[in-house]
Amino acid sequence: MRDKISSSPVLSVVSKILFAPIIIFGLYVQFHGDYGPGGGFQAGVIVAAAFILYSMIFGLSKGETLVPIMINRYLMCVGVLLYAGVGIVSIFLDGMYLDYNVLSSDPSTGQHIGIILVELGVGITVATVMIALYHSFASFGEINE
Amino acid sequence: MNFLLINFFLISLLLVTTFFIFKTTSLISVVALTGAFTLLCSAIYVNLDAVDVAFTEAAVGSGISTILMVMAAAKLPEGKKNKLINLFPSIILAVAISLILIIIIANLPLLGDPNAPIHLHVVPEYLKESKDFFHIPNVVTNILASYRGFDTLGETIVIFTAGLGVIALLTSNTLNRKTNFKKNKKK
Numbered sequence: 001m002r003d004k005i006s007s008s009p010v011l012s013v014v015s016k017i018l019f020a021p022i023i024i025f026g027l028y029v030q031f032h033g034d035y036g037p038g039g040g041f042q043a044g045v046i047v048a049a050a051f052i053l054y055s056m057i058f059g060l061s062k063g064e065t066l067v068p069i070m071i072n073r074y075l076m077c078v079g080v081l082l083y084a085g086v087g088i089v090s091i092f093l094d095g096m097y098l099d100y101n102v103l104s105s106d107p108s109t110g111q112h113i114g115i116i117l118v119e120l121g122v123g124i125t126v127a128t129v130m131i132a133l134y135h136s137f138a139s140f141g142e143i144n145e
Numbered sequence: 146m147n148f149l150l151i152n153f154f155l156i157s158l159l160l161v162t163t164f165f166i167f168k169t170t171s172l173i174s175v176v177a178l179t180g181a182f183t184l185l186c187s188a189i190y191v192n193l194d195a196v197d198v199a200f201t202e203a204a205v206g207s208g209i210s211t212i213l214m215v216m217a218a219a220k221l222p223e224g225k226k227n228k229l230i231n232l233f234p235s236i237i238l239a240v241a242i243s244l245i246l247i248i249i250i251a252n253l254p255l256l257g258d259p260n261a262p263i264h265l266h267v268v269p270e271y272l273k274e275s276k277d278f279f280h281i282p283n284v285v286t287n288i289l290a291s292y293r294g295f296d297t298l299g300e301t302i303v304i305f306t307a308g309l310g311v312i313a314l315l316t317s318n319t320l321n322r323k324t325n326f327k328k329n330k331k332k
Contacts, residue, residue: 029200034281037196039289045204052212073312080305083298098294111279115290122301129308130209136315137216 015057022050030123031116040119044126051127052134060138069135072128079125086117148192155189172218180211193256197285 030043055063087098095102100114162185166178183206190199254261275287289297 033286034283036283037200037285039197039286042200042204045209049204049208052209056212076305076308080301083301087294087298098298100291100294108278108280111291112281115279115281115286118290118294118297119286122297125301125305129304132308133209133213133311134216136311137213137220140220140315 011057015053019050019054022053023047026050026127030119033119034112034115040122041126043119044123044128045130047123048127048130048134051131055134055138060135064135067131069132072131072135075124075128076132079121079123079128082121082124083118086114086121090114151192152189155185155192159185159189172221173215176211176214176218179214180207183207183210197283 026043026047026049029038029046030040033039033043051063051067054066086100086103090099090102091097093102098114098118100111101107102110103113104110159182162178162182166175166182169175169178183202187199187202187207190196190202258264271288271292272284275284275292276282279287279291281287
């Protein structure tokens with residue numbers, strides 16, 4: 001199961017072609033969420049889908065070299081801390097917790113900065129949690145076999 | 146009229162999918178049909194102009210959770226059929242819940258009714274002031290990240306905690322895996 005590399009050349013070629021466009025679409029959804037549908041949650045899932053596709057086609061070991069497990073776990077925390085950190089920063093700038101108005105001299109720009117940072121935190125956490133879920137499910141029961 | 150026709154079509158497809166989910170005995174087909182079910186749900190949300198919800202439903206519901214369910218189903222032993230042993234209690238429960246839901250539906254406001262309670266509380270204020278203040282056209286993003294920033298922080302922490310729980314349950318020996326492989330090789 002673990003190192004089973006898909007024998008079909010169609011799957012491996014198509015997934016290689018699709019990998020970069022999926023991530024670019026994820027980034028588009030992430031940073032265009034202010035203007036169209038989308039945002040951190042959806043973007044995180046889309047980016048995670050690219051990595052999950054990679055590990056499904058080329059095997060879990062290659063997926064783990066692409067996204068090492070420990071780095072993935074650190075990034076899970078980084079996302080939540082980025083979100084909570086924006087709130088802490090706004091406290092230090094004489095605002096209330098998660099009050100983005102004080103992040104810039106112009107309240108409207110401050111809201112922009114706050115929303116983009118917060119959505120980025122959500123995106124990072126969602127993407128890494130999804131990758132971690134996939135790896136946990138896929139590698140479950142390996143040693144017992 | 147078109148709206149109603151499309152809605153009717155999609156909901157009848159949902160019913161057909163539900164019937165086949167009930168009927169099939171193989172786990173993998175149930176997983177695939179559930180994926181189709183959530184995809185139909187996201188089509189219904191698009192029809193209702195809830196594009197953000199539809200996007201989330203398509204990405205999370207029919208994308209990632211189908212993959213995770215397939216992975217989980219692949220770990221289960223093969224050849225076991227999904228058998229319902231005693232149908233009687235489940236039928237009574239299902240009928241009771243359907244009756245309660247039908248009674249509730251009669252009390253719900255009509256679809257798109259501007260005087261529905263949900264449209265009278267804070268929504269008019271948000272819709273009026275958010276574009277001038279934030280200069281961000283997507284009101285959903287404004288509500289999600291700014292007006293309801295605490296809720297979204299909570300949601301992110303919930304996802305984080307869920308990930309931690311799954312990691313702790315399923316991959317308790319991930320870090321020892323390499324050493325275990327070496328031990329197996331020695332044997």
